[in-house]
Amino acid sequence: MVPHLTTALTGPLKELESRILRAQPKIEHWFRSQWLKHDAPFYASVDLRNAGFKLAPVDTNLFPGGFNNLNQTFRPLAVQAATVAVEKICPEARGVLLIPENHTRNSFYLQNVAALHSILRQAGLNVRIGSLLPELEAPMQLELPDGQNLLLEPVQRRGNRLHLGDDFNPCTVLLNNDLSGGVPSVLQGVEQALLPPTYAGWATRRKTGHFAAYDGVADEFAQLISIDPWLINPYFSHVGGVDFQERAGEEVLADKVSDLLARIRTKYQEYGIEQQPYVVVKADAGTYGMGVMTVKDPSEVVGLNRKQRNKMSVIKEGMEVHDVIVQEGVHTFETVNEAVAEPVVYMLDHFVIGGFYRVHTGRGADENLNAPGMHFVPLAFEKPCNAPECDEAPDCPPNRFYSYGVVARLALLAAARELETMAEEHGE
Amino acid sequence: MVPHLTTALTGPLKELESRILRAQPKIEHWFRSQWLKHDAPFYASVDLRNAGFKLAPVDTNLFPGGFNNLNQTFRPLAVQAATVAVEKICPEARGVLLIPENHTRNSFYLQNVAALHSILRQAGLNVRIGSLLPELEAPMQLELPDGQNLLLEPVQRRGNRLHLGDDFNPCTVLLNNDLSGGVPSVLQGVEQALLPPTYAGWATRRKTGHFAAYDGVADEFAQLISIDPWLINPYFSHVGGVDFQERAGEEVLADKVSDLLARIRTKYQEYGIEQQPYVVVKADAGTYGMGVMTVKDPSEVVGLNRKQRNKMSVIKEGMEVHDVIVQEGVHTFETVNEAVAEPVVYMLDHFVIGGFYRVHTGRGADENLNAPGMHFVPLAFEKPCNAPECDEAPDCPPNRFYSYGVVARLALLAAARELETMAEEHGE
Numbered sequence: 001m002v003p004h005l006t007t008a009l010t011g012p013l014k015e016l017e018s019r020i021l022r023a024q025p026k027i028e029h030w031f032r033s034q035w036l037k038h039d040a041p042f043y044a045s046v047d048l049r050n051a052g053f054k055l056a057p058v059d060t061n062l063f064p065g066g067f068n069n070l071n072q073t074f075r076p077l078a079v080q081a082a083t084v085a086v087e088k089i090c091p092e093a094r095g096v097l098l099i100p101e102n103h104t105r106n107s108f109y110l111q112n113v114a115a116l117h118s119i120l121r122q123a124g125l126n127v128r129i130g131s132l133l134p135e136l137e138a139p140m141q142l143e144l145p146d147g148q149n150l151l152l153e154p155v156q157r158r159g160n161r162l163h164l165g166d167d168f169n170p171c172t173v174l175l176n177n178d179l180s181g182g183v184p185s186v187l188q189g190v191e192q193a194l195l196p197p198t199y200a201g202w203a204t205r206r207k208t209g210h211f212a213a214y215d216g217v218a219d220e221f222a223q224l225i226s227i228d229p230w231l232i233n234p235y236f237s238h239v240g241g242v243d244f245q246e247r248a249g250e251e252v253l254a255d256k257v258s259d260l261l262a263r264i265r266t267k268y269q270e271y272g273i274e275q276q277p278y279v280v281v282k283a284d285a286g287t288y289g290m291g292v293m294t295v296k297d298p299s300e301v302v303g304l305n306r307k308q309r310n311k312m313s314v315i316k317e318g319m320e321v322h323d324v325i326v327q328e329g330v331h332t333f334e335t336v337n338e339a340v341a342e343p344v345v346y347m348l349d350h351f352v353i354g355g356f357y358r359v360h361t362g363r364g365a366d367e368n369l370n371a372p373g374m375h376f377v378p379l380a381f382e383k384p385c386n387a388p389e390c391d392e393a394p395d396c397p398p399n400r401f402y403s404y405g406v407v408a409r410l411a412l413l414a415a416a417r418e419l420e421t422m423a424e425e426h427g428e
Numbered sequence: 429m430v431p432h433l434t435t436a437l438t439g440p441l442k443e444l445e446s447r448i449l450r451a452q453p454k455i456e457h458w459f460r461s462q463w464l465k466h467d468a469p470f471y472a473s474v475d476l477r478n479a480g481f482k483l484a485p486v487d488t489n490l491f492p493g494g495f496n497n498l499n500q501t502f503r504p505l506a507v508q509a510a511t512v513a514v515e516k517i518c519p520e521a522r523g524v525l526l527i528p529e530n531h532t533r534n535s536f537y538l539q540n541v542a543a544l545h546s547i548l549r550q551a552g553l554n555v556r557i558g559s560l561l562p563e564l565e566a567p568m569q570l571e572l573p574d575g576q577n578l579l580l581e582p583v584q585r586r587g588n589r590l591h592l593g594d595d596f597n598p599c600t601v602l603l604n605n606d607l608s609g610g611v612p613s614v615l616q617g618v619e620q621a622l623l624p625p626t627y628a629g630w631a632t633r634r635k636t637g638h639f640a641a642y643d644g645v646a647d648e649f650a651q652l653i654s655i656d657p658w659l660i661n662p663y664f665s666h667v668g669g670v671d672f673q674e675r676a677g678e679e680v681l682a683d684k685v686s687d688l689l690a691r692i693r694t695k696y697q698e699y700g701i702e703q704q705p706y707v708v709v710k711a712d713a714g715t716y717g718m719g720v721m722t723v724k725d726p727s728e729v730v731g732l733n734r735k736q737r738n739k740m741s742v743i744k745e746g747m748e749v750h751d752v753i754v755q756e757g758v759h760t761f762e763t764v765n766e767a768v769a770e771p772v773v774y775m776l777d778h779f780v781i782g783g784f785y786r787v788h789t790g791r792g793a794d795e796n797l798n799a800p801g802m803h804f805v806p807l808a809f810e811k812p813c814n815a816p817e818c819d820e821a822p823d824c825p826p827n828r829f830y831s832y833g834v835v836a837r838l839a840l841l842a843a844a845r846e847l848e849t850m851a852e853e854h855g856e
Contacts, residue, residue, distance in 0.1 A: 025522055028511070028552020032519045076505055080779055083456070084512060091460045094453055124456020351508055 040350035049330035057411035067115035071380035081348035095170035130155035214414035234328035284323035345408035352405040466844040468778035477758035485839035495543035499808035509776035523598035558583035642842035662756035672741040712751035773836035780833040
């Protein structure tokens with residue numbers, strides 16, 4: 001699959017990409033020094049938006065799905081990265097317990113679980129899949145559309161250890177479940193290493209915490225390569241005490257939206273950008289594109305109708321929304337066959353292992369592509385983002401992918417720092 | 429390029445490969461624990477022979493050429509492995525000085541230098557090429573057959589540091605020169621990190637030292653997966669005090685050849701192998717296939733004619749041969765389009781990054797394929813050897829490549845232990 005990238009790129013992005021390519025040795029040197037100071041999360045995916053004048057992360061997922069969407073040709077790269085991750089975290093690892101989301105009918109998600117299982121197995125680990133489904137009492141075999149089978153086994157707790165059956169006592173537990181509904185008791189106080197830590201789940205993690213850490217990373221990086229940090233960083237604000245059902249906090253939210261739109265407008269003027277500024281209002285603890293709305297005028301968040309209120313007030317696992325992030329909207333200027341395309345970059349440990357485009361024909365350049373019911377077409381990147389072709393133009397695909405890999409790793413570094421702060425708060 | 433592997437394999441190898449595949453988690457766990465105790469060399473290539481009943485390394489090169497023969501598709505794997513190697517050895521590395529062999533007209537070798545240069549550059553390092561050519565006084569541009577250019581610059585010594593020109597003060601020196609003629613004074617007492625260390629050069633390294641270390645590794649590994657270590661280990665003996673020109677030591681050599689042939693014969697009987705045993709006599713400090721002869725009967729090493737004596741008595745850089753290794757010959761049973769094929773596996777740090785077949789139509793299954801003037805056809809492996817496809821038969825190519833990667837890593841581990849022993853001897 002060769003993506004035909006029709007990008008309406010002029011001026012600034014090419015300039016940004018050129019600058020990133022020219023500074024490659026400096027950038028990699030800087031990343032090396034950062035990874036000596038900060039531990040990368042076990043894995044992550046980062047949603048990027050490429051606006052032509054700007055390239056920025058808009059979401060960083062610490063329990064990534066979608067490994068099945070990556071280019072199969074580069075599987076060995078994922079296997080090598082997983083090997084390094086296991087060596088660092090737990091060289092003694094033989095048995096890994098993989099705990100997925102409680103989906104048994106979402107075959108897209110199950111194919112992701114199968115891909116992760118296979119990567120870890122190819123890295124030489126014994127991997128079995130433990131389910132937190134309360135009604136699961138015996139192992140359940142699931143057949144995937146491609147004919148593969150997955151065996152879900154009920155997770156058992158014995159003392160402070162998790163087991164499967166009588167014969168699987170893993171030394172590491174890999175969570176692919178974002179714990180949106182809180183940390184279930186079976187996972188509390190477990191003595192095995194849990195990756196990522198349970199406090200990285202959405203019951204405790206906040207998007208604003210991530211982007212606050214990203215502010216610091218983006219500033220340092222921008223200084224390193226002498227660019228305006230705004231070119232890689234979307235503005236954001238936090239709004240607390242919101243209750244969409246009770247119409248509480250609407251005015252405060254409208255004020256923050258107004259402030260943010262004004263700041264974006266100033267920047268657009270500075271760079272001569274003629275598009276209309278917009279912001280995205282999202283649940284601060286959200287995922288799966290639930291509780292998300294695109295806003296071009298502050299009045300849009302006041303006096304929401306019932307449907308809008310319902311949409312915004314509850315996210316996954318029925319959690320209520322009281323805190324929101326208002327984030328600068330970054331236009332998507334990449335298209336694949338005339339459809340809007342949003343790049344998603346995957347990392348294992350601190351290595352970029354590939355990515356894909358979410359391609360969606362029914363949506364505009366300023367809309368969220370990770371919405372519920374969204375039927376995106378995954379288009380695997382042709383190249384895995386970690387190796388630029390040095391002597392070519394910045395807009396040839398391998399070099400664009402290198403820039404994507406750099407910005408995704410900035411978000412990964414922000415996540416590493418964010419988790420350090422959370423570890424202190426959680427006394428770990 | 430898809431290699432058509434016509435392998436005349438029956439019985440034991442399939443059994444050996446199955447055993448390796450079944451034990452994959454145990455094997456990877458064991459390697460992880462070994463790499464905690466031993467530092468892998470920066471890079472290595474291992475020549476393997478696949479005899480059907482036996483799969484074994486016959487040579488381990490710590491200054492590998494031939495990176496240009498690897499499958500380009502898997503370049504990102506090499507880049508990722510180089511990143512890990514640099515992080516471990518010298519995270520501060522920005523500038524790397526690559527010192528190649530003194531060849532300026534061997535375009536095959538120069539393409540290897542270009543490939544290495546490119547891998548390191550893609551890993552984000554500033555790389556320049558410094559030549560030890562005594563007559564080189566100014567930078568020399570070399571054009572390669574594919575249109576690439578290489579700039580060779582004279583290595584300069586200032587105090588205890590190596591420089592290029594006025595502006596390149598590298599922190600790491602990567603040797604791709606095997607120092608067959610001894611360590612030149614310009615490299616002695618250099619304060620920068622030299623990789624591999626100069627004592628790994630053929631002026632001090634001995635094949636018998638490597639295979640003595642391999643004996644230990646092969647025994648441990650054989651115990652781990654419950655096999656006869658002979659299935660992965662060629663017998664060998666050392667013979668010192670040889671002078672082919674003076675016909676000194678011929679009788680001792682003939683006796684050792686006779687002993688080794690007898691030991692092989694016993695094993696062949698044990699396994700019901702009907703081929704004729706043979707040994708290979710090589711310079712213990714040799715490289716480039718110089719000073720090598722294939723012997724089926726002890727009488728062949730007594731009373732050599734002038735041509736044979738000349739061939740055996742001098743290796744690269746005119747060094748005289750006084751020590752030889754007599755190594756069990758391992759038949760090559762792999763063929764590509766009816767030509768004999770010998771696999772070569774490449775590693776960066778402790779990662780297998782690919783390999784290729786030396787394919788040669790003019791030679792028999794018991795002959796050395798790395799001989800002077802040998803025009804082998806490099807055939808890149810289809811897959812990079814690090815990730816078996818778990819549910820397939822042992823003789824499908826990705827799984828065979830996994831076995832190759834395992835045996836090559838055993839030789840790499842032997843090299844790591846061999847270098848530790850040499851470091852002690854050299855007081856480092």
